[in-house]
Amino acid sequence: MTNHAGFAADDAVTASVPVQAAQGGRHFPPFLAPSSRLTDCKKAAAHVDLAGAGGVATVPGSWPRHAKPVSGAELDDWMEKHPSALAWFESVAAAAKGKEIVVFLDYDGTLSPIVADPDRAFMSDEMREAVRGVAKHFPTAIVSGRCIDKVFDFVKLEELYYAGSHGMDIRGPTAAASEYNHNMKAKQGDAVTFQPAADFLPVIEEVYHVLKERMASIRGSLVENNKFCLSVHYRCVDEAEWGVLDGKVRAVIEGYPDLRLSKGRKVLEIRPVIDWDKGSALQFLLKSLGYEGRNNVFPIYIGDDRTDEDAFKVLRNMGQGIGILVTKVPKETAASYTLREPSEVKEFLRKLVKIKINGDKGLIGK
Numbered sequence: 001m002t003n004h005a006g007f008a009a010d011d012a013v014t015a016s017v018p019v020q021a022a023q024g025g026r027h028f029p030p031f032l033a034p035s036s037r038l039t040d041c042k043k044a045a046a047h048v049d050l051a052g053a054g055g056v057a058t059v060p061g062s063w064p065r066h067a068k069p070v071s072g073a074e075l076d077d078w079m080e081k082h083p084s085a086l087a088w089f090e091s092v093a094a095a096a097k098g099k100e101i102v103v104f105l106d107y108d109g110t111l112s113p114i115v116a117d118p119d120r121a122f123m124s125d126e127m128r129e130a131v132r133g134v135a136k137h138f139p140t141a142i143v144s145g146r147c148i149d150k151v152f153d154f155v156k157l158e159e160l161y162y163a164g165s166h167g168m169d170i171r172g173p174t175a176a177a178s179e180y181n182h183n184m185k186a187k188q189g190d191a192v193t194f195q196p197a198a199d200f201l202p203v204i205e206e207v208y209h210v211l212k213e214r215m216a217s218i219r220g221s222l223v224e225n226n227k228f229c230l231s232v233h234y235r236c237v238d239e240a241e242w243g244v245l246d247g248k249v250r251a252v253i254e255g256y257p258d259l260r261l262s263k264g265r266k267v268l269e270i271r272p273v274i275d276w277d278k279g280s281a282l283q284f285l286l287k288s289l290g291y292e293g294r295n296n297v298f299p300i301y302i303g304d305d306r307t308d309e310d311a312f313k314v315l316r317n318m319g320q321g322i323g324i325l326v327t328k329v330p331k332e333t334a335a336s337y338t339l340r341e342p343s344e345v346k347e348f349l350r351k352l353v354k355i356k357i358n359g360d361k362g363l364i365g366k
């Protein structure tokens, strides 16, 4: 059976958690206290995530019944390798100095907190203003597992680029928003569109209906149609049923060799077997924006999900820009920096705007 690893404590839903100020390089509290897993979704929805109270690593190859404690030394080591992008903002700004910043933002868990109901993963007005502010100064893209229409309904900003369905559906700003196009190649309604998995639409639609029918007997499950990919949510499924759900989904996918299965945050993702991911979308967008082969570009990609790792790896390989993982617990990642939660992402975006407006003076004060 395929690996189910990767349920970290920060898979818990969040209610507005107070921002914990970044202190120096060390940002994670030293002791773990695995929060009791709430399988009742109503309780979970009201549960304030306290996972930040301790670092938890998951046991590879199993459902996450047992969390493995992470020692203080391990946390220190991890934080040294992946420091807070807020605490180390001056280093980020120094690396970006004189370069053209391009911003890539994942949606769920990055711009909006993780909540029990995927249809209610709203971003705050303050976050929207922060993203709007960034997009005024830097080319900005949302890169999400959601279908474009859904993520646009949440974000509601026309001036952005959108790469939905894990990067398989790419759309540029509309003509009306062309004033935000900065120095990009695509101007005046010359919108970028790209759908590398278009041939898979019929099979995705077929599997969506099959999965809906198979999941009907599993209370709390939810099948989400993300156009070029599907999500089977089990956040609200009783933990005792997770194995059954997994088996049923795998049994369906076995009949479709053109599709593959991966795991996100309490969600099984089904997508076409094509050589395209969020990393490819990042590269495609940089090229469309006229940045290919230029060494004066500084892409910043912020995301919380495993699928964001593909983009982090692309940046590592390019040796340009930075990846920032949003997490409260140590995880294996190709990102160079971390932020703990969406409120810190908002703070980081505001700071980026300040250095654009004020130059080095933007580094001083809040």
Ligand SMILES: O=P(O)(O)OC[C@H]1O[C@H](O[C@H]2O[C@H](CO)[C@@H](O)[C@H](O)[C@H]2O)[C@H](O)[C@@H](O)[C@@H]1O
Pocket: 106, 107, 108, 109, 113, 114, 115, 116, 117, 118, 119, 121, 143, 144, 145, 146, 224, 226, 231, 233, 235, 264, 265, 266, 267, 269, 305, 307
């Ligand atoms: O790439 P992303 O924008 O991060 O999208 C990844 C998946 O996010 C959504 O699911 C996750 O967020 C939900 C709302 O907070 C939560 O209920 C769920 O448990 C998470 O897995 C979205 O619903 C999926 O379709 C995306 O693939």
